[in-house]
Amino acid sequence: MKAPHPDGLVPHRGYSGMGREKGAAKTASEIDNELEEEEYFTAPDYKGGYEIGSGDNRVQHNIWLPEEVLPGFRKDTTDLFWKLNNTANAILDALTMSLDLTELEAKSIRDLHTGHEY
Incomplete structure (x- = not known):
């Protein structure tokens, strides 16, 4: 493995x-x-x-995986991860707008979803 x-x-x-x-x-x-x-x-x-x-x-x-096992896998999956994160954030922004949240409330929600999972 x-x-x-x-x-x-x-x-x-x-x-x-x-x-x-x-x-x-x-x-x-x-x-x-x-x-x-x-x-x-x-x-x-x-x-x-x-x-x-x-x-x-x-x-x-x-x-x-080692790069030689599947060349480009690390780069491609990392790129996909961040593209999906951007899509999720666009959906999150639409939801916060539909809830008519203040900018401070919307920012506090955005800050929870940076993609870094801290």
């Missing part, structure tokens, strides 16, 4: 293969029926993912 998701919660970066995460565990924790809860906890998870974030995040550092 060239860029494995580390054991533990931090950093939540790198490649998570099928079965690595349990997406149904949150649902299981909200159920009162023990038998049904057990079914959620033991359900197979067929998703995989490669998580990245801001390169400036000191806690959640990125875990990259």
Whole structure:
């Protein structure tokens, strides 16, 4: 494995293969029926993912494939991350305008969504 998701919660970066995460565990924790809860906890998870974030995040550092394994992957995914962040901020601005927030209120919301996840 060239860029494995580390054991533990931090950093939540790198490649998570099928079965690595349990997406149904949150649902299981909200159920009162023990038998049904057990079914959620033991359900197979067929998703995989490669998580990245801001390169400036000191806690959640990125875990990259070596450049020679997949040339351009780091640059392309970093570019995509920031393009999606800009899109999310445009949507956030539209929402703050629709809520008729003051500029100070809108700024306080924008400051929570810098893309750096501090």
